[in-house]
Amino acid sequence: MANEFKEKTRLNGICPYFTMFPLDFPYSVLQRYAEPEEWVLDPFCGRGTTNYASRVLGLPSIGIDSSPVAVAISEAKLANTSPKAIVKVANRILDSVKTAEIPTGEFWELAYHKTVLSLLCRLRAGLNDDCRSNARKALRAIILGALHGPQNKTIDSYFSNQSQRTYAPKPKYAVKFWKEKNFEPKPVNVLEIIKQRAERYYLEETVKAKGRIIKGDSREQSTFSQIDQNITWVLTSPPYYGMRTYVPDQWLRMWFLGGKAEVDYSMNGQIDHPSPSLFAAQLNQVWRNVGVKCQPHAQLVVRFGGVNDRKADPQEIIMTSLRNSGWEVREIVSAGFASEGRRQAVHINQAIKAPKEEYDIWAVWQGT
Ligand SMILES: C[S@@+](CC[C@H](N)C(=O)[O-])C[C@H]1O[C@@H](n2cnc3c(N)ncnc32)[C@H](O)[C@@H]1O
Incomplete structure (x- = not known):
């Protein structure tokens, strides 16, 4: 990413988050294909990278995350202030x-x-x-x-x-x-x-943001009842299978948000990782919930990869999750290897012995 662009998009770095995708991923997709006024949704918004990319491009967006830390950071990405x-x-x-x-x-x-x-x-x-x-x-x-x-x-x-x-x-x-x-x-x-x-x-944040962040569990249909816009773009990256430490690793920030003054090991609202198939079933529910809020032929772009401590094939998990979800997969594109850049798996607290490839899966909403 050019230095000038980085300078102008400093707000994206307001608070580190354990995992994130680079700003240029959602930015380049939306810059290339989105039309003015089209609504963007990220049902696992994390630190709000998709929402911030939307803001920079003048697009309205919604983010959902069940972690209070993620919600607090993402809300700041949409704050119009000085x-x-x-x-x-x-x-x-x-x-x-x-x-x-x-x-x-x-x-x-x-x-x-x-x-x-x-x-x-x-x-x-x-x-x-x-x-x-x-x-x-x-x-x-x-x-x-x-x-x-x-x-x-x-x-x-x-x-x-x-x-x-x-x-x-x-x-x-x-x-x-x-x-x-x-x-x-x-x-x-x-x-x-x-x-x-x-x-x-x-100081530089002159683009007025439009949209909101919802604190909720994307597996629950009720979380989406708060959305009354027709979504055209869904850009997201769910937790990779086997990454379960988002909340405990953020315990001090959780404390600042009103939590206990000790490490929080509860996993409320976080996707479970009992087996690849049960993990995929939960994602399937999320894709269905998302679809209900989408307009016909809305596009979904999911970045997904894996971590090394589990023997699971990331591509198989994501494809299983999309089967019978109303989303038709059109393309699977390599996003490179985790060790090449600031990919999601690089940020986890474990050594990456053999980096896994990450993929962008493109799908179109065919449901009703
Ligand atoms: C890989 S991170 C997303 C990172 C994001 N793309 C970014 O750039 O910051 C996955 C996010 O999913 C959230 N999450 C996990 N289970 C969830 C659920 N059931 N509903 C909503 N969010 C969930 C986690 O809290 C985490 O912030």
């Missing part, structure tokens, strides 16, 4: 929320400097109380993006002690690591980090 409004709302929250519950224990003492944790807890309380406005949605995702990451000697850009940015540190491991290395949390300037990030992500 750096000034974001900083203002952060100050307003801190002016009105003077105290908040602060988690205790060794992990929290080492993860954040106590002045930082106190401010974060007040912002958390304020945003959990009210996150309806665009500025609040943007602020929430900015904080999620800065919640944990590497410490930098010159500029502070994360709130936490030395950590990974993509997935949250597991408490026991992190405490041991910080102690062994003598890493201390810094008293970073929370409001300054927010301001810098607001300017980075929202």
